[in-house]
Amino acid sequence: xxxxxxxxxxxxAEKLKLFRERVSDLLTEDHDDHYVLRWLRARSFDLDxxxxxxxxxxxxxxxxxxxxxxxxxxAPEVLERHMIGGLFGEDKEGRPxxxxxxxxxxxxxxxxxxxxxxxxxxxxxxxxxxxxxxxxQTKKHGRRIDNLTMIxxxxxxxxxxxxxxxxxxxxxxxxxxxxxxxxxLHQCFIINAPSMVSVGYNLxxxxxxxDTRTKVxxxxxxxxxxxxxxxxxxxxPQHYGGTAIDxxxxxCSEKIRYxxxxxxxxxxxxxxxxxxxxxxxxxxxYGAKLQIPLEVTIPLSALRWEFHTEKDDIGFGVYRKPSGxxxxxxxxxxxxxxxxxxxxxxxxxxxxxxxxxxxxxxNSFSWVKSKKLCYAVDILPPESSTGTAxxxxx
Numbered sequence: 001x002x003x004x005x006x007x008x009x010x011x012x013a014e015k016l017k018l019f020r021e022r023v024s025d026l027l028t029e030d031h032d033d034h035y036v037l038r039w040l041r042a043r044s045f046d047l048d049x050x051x052x053x054x055x056x057x058x059x060x061x062x063x064x065x066x067x068x069x070x071x072x073x074x075a076p077e078v079l080e081r082h083m084i085g086g087l088f089g090e091d092k093e094g095r096p097x098x099x100x101x102x103x104x105x106x107x108x109x110x111x112x113x114x115x116x117x118x119x120x121x122x123x124x125x126x127x128x129x130x131x132x133x134x135x136x137q138t139k140k141h142g143r144r145i146d147n148l149t150m151i152x153x154x155x156x157x158x159x160x161x162x163x164x165x166x167x168x169x170x171x172x173x174x175x176x177x178x179x180x181x182x183x184x185l186h187q188c189f190i191i192n193a194p195s196m197v198s199v200g201y202n203l204x205x206x207x208x209x210x211d212t213r214t215k216v217x218x219x220x221x222x223x224x225x226x227x228x229x230x231x232x233x234x235x236x237p238q239h240y241g242g243t244a245i246d247x248x249x250x251x252c253s254e255k256i257r258y259x260x261x262x263x264x265x266x267x268x269x270x271x272x273x274x275x276x277x278x279x280x281x282x283x284x285x286y287g288a289k290l291q292i293p294l295e296v297t298i299p300l301s302a303l304r305w306e307f308h309t310e311k312d313d314i315g316f317g318v319y320r321k322p323s324g325x326x327x328x329x330x331x332x333x334x335x336x337x338x339x340x341x342x343x344x345x346x347x348x349x350x351x352x353x354x355x356x357x358x359x360x361x362x363n364s365f366s367w368v369k370s371k372k373l374c375y376a377v378d379i380l381p382p383e384s385s386t387g388t389a390x391x392x393x394x
Contacts, residue, residue, distance in 0.1 A: 003040065004037060004041075005144065012045055015045050015047060016033065018047060019036060019039075019040055022051050038182060042209075053182070057180045060176070064124060066124065066128065069121050070128045076113075078113040078266040079114055079122045082105075082106060082260055082266075084101050084257055084258060085099065085100040085257060086099055087129065088235075088246075088255045089237075090137060090235055091149045091235070094140070094141040094145050095147060095149050095186055096137055097150070097151065097231060097235070098148055099150075100150070100151070101258050103157040103161065104258045105259040106261050107161060107165075108166070109266070110166065111166050113266035113268055116169055119173070120173055127184075130184065133148075134147075146183070147183065147185060148184060148185065149187050149189075149231070151189050152191070153192055154192045155191075157200075160347065162304070162348040163347065164306055164346050165346060174204070178207065178208065187217070188216045189219060189227060190217065191220075191221075192220065193219060195300070199350070202380060224241025228242070237252040278376045279375065280374070280376065281372070281373065282373050282375070283370050283372050284361055284373055286366045287363070287367055289360055289364055292358065293356050294357050294377060295379075296353070296355060297354055298381045299352060300351070300382045301379050301380060301382055302351060302382075303349050303350075303359070303378075304347070304378055305375065307340055307374065308375075309340045310371075310373075311341050311369075312369055312371060313338055313340065313341065314338060314361055315335050315363065315365065316335065316338055317335030317336070318333035318358070318359055318360075319331055320332055320358070321355065321356040329358060332349060335360065335362055351379070
């Protein structure tokens with residue numbers, strides 16, 4: 001049984017009754033069985049876990065003052081203009097469709113130009129807008145609609161989009177979404193998936209419930225026929241293979257925001273490191289180099305780094321040591337000098353082959369000053385081929 005209204009087993013029906021009794025102090029006349037069952041399904045009808053989840057959600061709504069965010073809060077201009085995402089149209093079952101073109105977001109620009117609390121408020125307002133759309137679709141079609149279809153467009157995504165300061169904020173929002181808006185996603189199409197998408201998905205997986213992971217499907221560039229199987233052409237933007245345009249715009253960008261480069265005039269602050277528990281401190285002597293070897297055991301893993309210096313700049317590069325060679329290094333990321341005393345540096349590079357990779361912090365150009373360095377480097381394995389998501393290049 002699905003655990004939805006009209007499709008409950010006797011045991012599920014009994015748990016619904018018991019759950020209503022246990023959380024009666026939280027429920028109003030607006031909280032119908034559809035609403036209550038959402039929390040039960042999210043925790044597999046475990047009464048204790050479902051009750052905790054709902055009570056935590058009520059506390060969360062008070063903490064973040066959701067009513068104020070929905071009715072009065074005004075987002076900073078930089079988020080209104082340069083964040084991504086939007087609702088457009090509906091699928092063939094009447095579910096609203098939410099689009100997010102991740103490759104068009106300026107990760108560093110957003111972090112430089114906004115505070116985390118406003119970023120969270122902005123995303124929570126979108127979540128609430130989605131739930132209002134559910135109500136509209138329910139009235140329009142005369143039947144309950146309470147989940148959505150999502151299209152995540154990875155066109156233009158590169159390793160720069162795995163920038164940890166941005167991802168740390170994004171992951172926090174994702175965790176809040178999973179905890180407070182359960183049973184919202186019907187299916188997610190990840191389109192224009194690049195070859196390195198498995199690395200990115202491996203980062204996101206811990207923040208997704210097991211149920212959410214089963215709803216994710218990957219497609220390369222030939223995705224349009226798949227979208228048309230679930231979304232009618234007149235409800236799908238022309239840019240994505242449909243016929244819909246908005247004021248002559250095939251991307252329908254008045255409703256689906258596509259981010260873009262954030263002007264530096266919006267910048268508010270200097271960046272801090274992400275607060276990784278793996279941060280280490282070293283002093284790189286003048287005229288010297290610090291070499292850090294890392295073993296890559298799975299092809300197409302990624303090497304990730306973040307660092308800053310207390311004073312003055314430092315060189316940084318990534319190399320691979322060929323098998324059988326003790327001294328030769330093959331350049332992967334050319335060494336360059338970074339003013340990391342002003343703005344911490346963070347990035348990711350793909351490792352196409354197994355073997356030993358070497359990160360080098362280079363202070364050989366300085367014959368006077370040592371550099372106090374704070375850094376973290378690690379290896380991110382690609383997603384296992386046995387993962388739950390469907391991977392397709394159709």
